[in-house]
Amino acid sequence: MRKASLRLIGILFILAIYAINGYAELNIKNSSKLFGTVKSAQGEALTGVNIIISGNNFFKGTVSDIDGKYEITTIPSGEYILKATFIGFKPIEIPITIDGNQDYKTNLNLNTDNFKLEDIQVNGKSILTKISEAPFEVAAVSTAKIQNSTTDVKAILNKVSGVRIQEEGGLGSNSTFSLNGFSGDQVKFFLDGIPIDNYGSSFSLGDIPVNMIERIEVYKGVVPVWLGTDALGGAVNIITNKKSKLLDFSYSYGSFNTHRASVNGTFTNEETGFMLKANAFYNYSDNNYKVNAPITNSNGNIVNYQDVERFHDRYKSGTVKIEAGVTNKSYADKLLFGIMGSANDKQVQTGVTMRTVYGGIVTNSQSFTPSIKYSKKDLFTEGLDISFSAAYNSSESQVIDTLKGITYNWLGERFVSTTSNGQVSEDGENYRTFTTLNDDDISSQLNLGYQINKTSSVSLNYAYNYFHRKAFDKEHPDEISNLFPNALNKHILGFAYQLNLNKKWNTTVFGKMYHLNTKASRVEDFALETQRTIEYRTNTNNWGYGIASAYFILPELQVKASYEHTYRLPKPEELFGDGLFIQANSDLGPEQSDNYNIGANYKYTFNSNHHIKIGGSYIYRNANDLIHTVAVFANPQTHFDNLSKTKAWGIEGNAEYNWKEIFHLSTNITYQKITDQAKRVYNESYTGTGWQRNFHYGFRVPNMPYLFGNINAGFSFNNVLLSASKLDFNYHLNYVDEYFLTWAEMGSNNEDYVIPQQTSHDIELSYSLKNGKYNISAECRNLLDAKLYDKFYLQKPGRAFYIKLRYNL
Template structure:
């Protein structure tokens, strides 16, 4: 540790005199005052992509839709609204990419507030960190993190939206803020989503002779609903606090489960429901001591989950019962009527010290706790005892310190960080109807270094490196007692991450090109079968790639956006780690991972149409993903390989706003060509759909 501190002190950027810093004090302050949050992030030393959600408020889009249009991002969903979604950032995917809401792990808020259910009108911006994850997030991510910054409008307002879409989909959102005397305020956020997800698919259905025949059918057991409501009571602008608030919220989901992981077996009665109640306290005080800012967050919550798999029926894809078993459910041999009780807690302390206008030192510590017990009388009758009453516990602690330094003219910026990750887990596994207790604990160091150099007002370059660690989460370690089995012996994933980028910015164009390199160890991989899945440490991999993005506005009314990503993800494991006794998979592209993708968008805005204060906006977007293999490329005949086909999905829409943004009506059509869409092998996504939205804003 002494050597690391000495290195920090001897960095060339830290040799600047205090006298030079004082000379630039006035200029530095002016720049900060005139820079918005999104622009400041883009100009920071962090390798970050910022998506401004405000320009999507009039569109009938969800948060997951706008995230999928960002550079280097690939979202893979299992179906329609509410279905499981994985996020890939520069080849780092799934749980290797951590999701946060206002800097707090999103898992604390429950499934009812996940990215694939959040309405865009509840969000201010999306911050997508690539390579180095900042200390203030307190993340154990492997090289990517997404921070959802929620809407924090200071003035009084009331906004309500209603969206109606294909497949019996409805979405309602209400946001409001009201300021009371003495700087007291009340914020309210509430939304509700519902969909039957009964879109058409092509599946094999037994004919009158019992032979499977491909037919066009509708998904018959995929209904999803969720709700979320939060009330924040707080105070601002006091001597003892710049912000102090208490938030109470409740959320929940109700979900029918349509099929197994690879969509080979339909289910007709399996369901999962979840309710979450939690509360949290926020406290911010700037200049609590000269140059010292403090931010505190603490919260606790309770989650009740209910998984039901008790039917003896076996279903076909048209919803008919084709068989009735004498024992076992649709998923498990025991059948399940499982109640899960979970207590979550999270606490964060963030300290920032700014001795002068060119230096900032930050310290963050984030701790999370997870405790779960269950009960299942149906499974207990089968096994002779109720295994699920045994508790599972997980505790995580992520600590980090960073030092950021600018040269006097801010040509160079340096950011150095050191992190410490720790977790402990105790739980159980059930093998051959025998319960076995299991536990694990470990700690891991991490470090990061980033530089940014400004060549001129239009051109800048960034370089970053991080030795990153991702700790296993509760689902990977303990499973979900249904589709995913427990794996208590999992080891953390580790990665060396390098990024090098160049940024070009002018009044009418913004462009960035980034090259990236990742070297991953002990990858936690979800191995699937027809009946269940299980996480394992399996592979080592190397990722190299390049991505580019551009925003061009040749005329004030017209804007073009585009991005593309190419990445090569190679297996660097030998022998049994790749599932074989030889090295025939060594240095091959990892299967089931997209390697070429891109997005393009065009938007036209016509202000003062028909009447002053009225605005018409039209847009068109297209997304492309090149086809890729489900299994290893050198296995099997070329004409018989299982392939996730190439995707070219288009959408277009228009919105009209009148009375100076008070009312907005919009219409959007997704998957214009009604293409057969896949993100995962054999798992069909919705075809063409129509989405309508009405927004009312009262200042």
């Protein structure tokens, strides 16, 4: 099954390249191309600007994209007029001479043209500005300036204030996303509005290349209804490239034998509306970086600590995603049918901590996902908009631990483990298993919006998710728990009313309904003579609600406030485990939280060249039944449990300065505190059941950074050595203060239970030719080779070097 899946993905990869190459050859034959960037006088890229070239009985137009870029192709020789128009800006007309088979770059700058229409002031704004000025606390990050870097989604998000991604190792390692104190699935992830969970475990954040992405939206705390999610602490929506015509190839190579390749393309026939989109990427790494690890002897006793090379951590993955359909039709603004195939193959080096090391455990996963997307504005009547998406994911994953009686230490030495009677042990390295998990996942989302009048609108969202797992263990074919169903049904219904009385103030009020139905197994009367496994069902209904409001005190100063009473339903991995290190817990209940956000943003431009942005926010979370990871330092396994009552509060701030397009400097810092607030907890076990004193009361939840920040700086120079070239230099600093690995009172006197303060430095140099058509970049991560740690004191890679080649048409 796995080999067949990999072959099919390889075939799809080749088809994607052929399809995109066909588009490339078509473009090469074009006579002339006119392209450039449209910006405001303040240097902000403008999206949606109408650009038309006309003359000599020739007329053609386009609109600028998210980065302000435009492109008009197949222009014959002659004299033309280039015209740009945009609401809120003065139109401009420029004479253009086209001569022969050449590319012409013309950048456009529009000046603001404020005017009043029924006492409402209209100003043109970019999409990023519109998103950031929404009443929700949201950060929008464009990838326009980092397309040449070797970064991925995780690295981009780690530079957003309030965000911390804890990784278990190098490329392909498991990670935990934290946003303002909430982590894991308390923060939901979407790809173009579709939950990423639906794509299977072989499609992860660390695999997605930056060249596939247009922007990332990070919603903190309160989440808009249209995302249709049960997030507790926020959501992340990754927006892929929306250009109607695109061709982008990239390949990077770096330390630890790391290879990353991607191809992204879009072709749109402007006459027929036919659209073809293809994305394909491949990742590989040996992950053989050095770590300081405990060396054990054949008895499992630690004899010393040494710097050793990871020897069983190879990772490879591949994904192909193809969509085809039509755009700009009377019955649909966009109708796309898609298919995605992905697979990964991973060696497992450690458990939850570095105390245990493995040399034979492997996991793999393959998934195929057909999908449909539909959207239409002004459906049946003006002001009624609809969007619908649905996807079905069929995935198969395996957990293989079949080395009987063998253990390893960090030197890669093999030891034979025996039983008390001298026989070779039948146990695996962790737990002897060859488990195959077959998962079926259906997800759909419907959004309806209606503009009642100029100031009022309503929206309705319905999201549905179905999950079913079938498990079989070749090593334990009679495993009782595998004979019981693992299934989940989730329904989320949301309604919102938005009021925009004027351009200064807008408010949204909303309500949500959450329904969860699960089927699983659980052990009753553990360790007693009556111990048994039974089928266990849950059926819960919850209601959430909230409000978000934003107001411009000054044209440059906006304040925001939002509140939400929300729920987060357990996900399959938390309920059913992963077949390896995460144990099942069918008793998990929904999390609930009251989220408060207060923030302000200020931006100012002076002398037309200096641009300043300053922002900050205060967050407060009062959560019950918070789902968190339970781990024992010397135990490779973990499970999820509910904390009956927790409280989180924090502050974050960010500042940004830009001088022309030459220099930029930005920084952000986050302080957060999340503590256990339950004075008493209910303990249910065979040794004693009842309410007991909570010894963790008032202490910080462990394994969660509380003070961290970033600094980013860079220079850009045009026409260096050659015309139409660009040289970029960027520097990034990341800081994390020390924090506790376990509950503070248990580890405060033992440095082994404290993750130390960390500072890392990254630098990057890139050079582009022919206005970004050919690109080369070099990057050094962790320049000073600092020892960096994350989840449960797991060590991350040291100094690493990467080089990337990119072709962009």
